[in-house]
Amino acid sequence: MKASLELQRLVATALAGDAHLLARDIAVFDGPPANARPPYLSIGGDTVVSRGWQGGQGSEHRFIISLWDNQESLAEAKAILADVERAVLAIPAVRPGLRLIGLRLARGSVRRTTKNWMLGQLEFRTLTVMEN
Numbered sequence: 487m488k489a490s491l492e493l494q495r496l497v498a499t500a501l502a503g504d505a506h507l508l509a510r511d512i513a514v515f516d517g518p519p520a521n522a523r524p525p526y527l528s529i530g531g532d533t534v535v536s537r538g539w540q541g542g543q544g545s546e547h548r549f550i551i552s553l554w555d556n557q558e559s560l561a562e563a564k565a566i567l568a569d570v571e572r573a574v575l576a577i578p579a580v581r582p583g584l585r586l587i588g589l590r591l592a593r594g595s596v597r598r599t600t601k602n603w604m605l606g607q608l609e610f611r612t613l614t615v616m617e618n
Contacts (some may be wrong), residue, residue, distance in 0.1 A: 489545045489614040490534045491585045496531040504573040525555040544615040553606035563596050563606045
């Protein structure tokens, strides 16, 4: 889970420091507090599967970033998610101690919840290799 934790930190840092998301005043949470006000992003869940090959070992990650918003517009939610996608895919592949291989968007969705909130979700996939 060390690679998962490092990846989560990278994603949180990328989102929290993104100029476009900051301009939209969107908070980023790892498990939002009960009093969080929309719009905000939450990071998680994360599914991790061990992947090994001859001479190496890594982890495959599928992680979700969720947008919660109380606006009416699907288009606005999609615009915010486009900023999220850009910020995540701009994370450098090589960091001290961790390498990301094939970071990509796997799928996305936007829908209205029963409480009439907008929920947008992006699922990303990558392989991580911890380096000593």
